[in-house]
Amino acid sequence: MTANSALALVSFDDAGAATGHRMIDPDEAVLRVTELAATRGDGIFETVGLSNGRPLKLARHLVRMANSTRMLDLPEQDPAIWSAALHAVADALGPADEGWVKMVLSRGIEGGTTPTGWAYGMVAPSFAPERADGIRVVLLDRGYRHDVAATSPWLLQGAKTISYAVNRSAYREATRRDADDVVFTSSDGYLLEGPTSNLVLRDGMRLRTPRTDLGILAGTTQAELFAWAGERGYQTSYDLLTPADLAASDAAWLVSSVRLAAPIRSVDGTAKPVDAALTTAFNDHLRGLTAEG
Numbered sequence: 071m072t073a074n075s076a077l078a079l080v081s082f083d084d085a086g087a088a089t090g091h092r093m094i095d096p097d098e099a100v101l102r103v104t105e106l107a108a109t110r111g112d113g114i115f116e117t118v119g120l121s122n123g124r125p126l127k128l129a130r131h132l133v134r135m136a137n138s139t140r141m142l143d144l145p146e147q148d149p150a151i152w153s154a155a156l157h158a159v160a161d162a163l164g165p166a167d168e169g170w171v172k173m174v175l176s177r178g179i180e181g182g183t184t185p186t187g188w189a190y191g192m193v194a195p196s197f198a199p200e201r202a203d204g205i206r207v208v209l210l211d212r213g214y215r216h217d218v219a220a221t222s223p224w225l226l227q228g229a230k231t232i233s234y235a236v237n238r239s240a241y242r243e244a245t246r247r248d249a250d251d252v253v254f255t256s257s258d259g260y261l262l263e264g265p266t267s268n269l270v271l272r273d274g275m276r277l278r279t280p281r282t283d284l285g286i287l288a289g290t291t292q293a294e295l296f297a298w299a300g301e302r303g304y305q306t307s308y309d310l311l312t313p314a315d316l317a318a319s320d321a322a323w324l325v326s327s328v329r330l331a332a333p334i335r336s337v338d339g340t341a342k343p344v345d346a347a348l349t350t351a352f353n354d355h356l357r358g359l360t361a362e363g
């Protein structure tokens with residue numbers, strides 16, 4: 071039997087390490103009102119894309135999950151237990167064209183010592199229009215310098231925390247400016263990332279992305295595309311980039327695990343050419359990956 075959504079609740083030992091999972095009805099009430107995921111946004115997550123029921127580039131997500139776990143001083147986790155929960159959810163969804171599974175690890179309930187964790191999955195809406203027609207982006211100042219990760223590690227820039235109120239607010243600002251998405255800039259003028267995506271530029275046969283030490287999330291999609299492109303004759307680099315570099319680039323994308331590569335068709339209202347052929351090649355590659363990818 072398949073479903074539009076599925077949920078696995080993860081269990082933990084006294085040291086806070088995951089020990090297993092059980093499938094439950096996704097409509098069942100399972101979180102306490104003192105749950106720190108809800109009251110403080112104190113936890114981390116990973117969203118893994120599915121293609122025909124198969125998890126995409128899961129190994130990269132599990133590595134990043136371990137990194138976020140360390141950055142938030144949460145208990146170390148066995149990736150095999152989380153992988154099993156994720157696969158169980160993916161199996162329950164069945165071979166839908168596209169979907170996603172979100173793994174969440176929070177600090178648990180107020181005053182407690184055990185984390186809370188779950189893997190929740192859904193069949194995804196079609197992102198075909200964004201992939202084909204492109205997206206309109208606006209540049210928004212994030213208000214942090216480009217070196218914030220080094221000067222202020224307690225801000226957790228670069229960890230995939232569940233505190234996304236700011237990211238969602240940025241999307242509403244984009245809508246107010248008649249755009250679809252956002253590219254954040256640092257207060258000192260460098261390109262960073264989208265609220266849920268990374269930026270990739272093409273200059274001829276060179277792909278460039280902002281350096282991962284700029285307080286941004288190291289993207290699994292961007293890393294996968296660079297590995298693929300590197301084997302096909304593209305040069306790839308992690309750079310300090312400015313809005314002028316974006317304007318001068320031959321093409322640009324926002325890339326992420328569920329929408330995949332969405333070409334940017336305008337920046338602050340100025341049109342940009344869309345590289346339809348490379349967009350299709352990117353997305354075909356991303357969707358063809360296996361769980362071991």
Ligand code: PLP
Pocket residue numbers: 117263264265266267268286287288289290291292325326327328
């Ligand atoms: N940057 C941020 C802030 C994100 O939230 C995400 C994904 O949600 C990304 C970048 C893209 O990461 P990935 O390609 O691993 O999905």
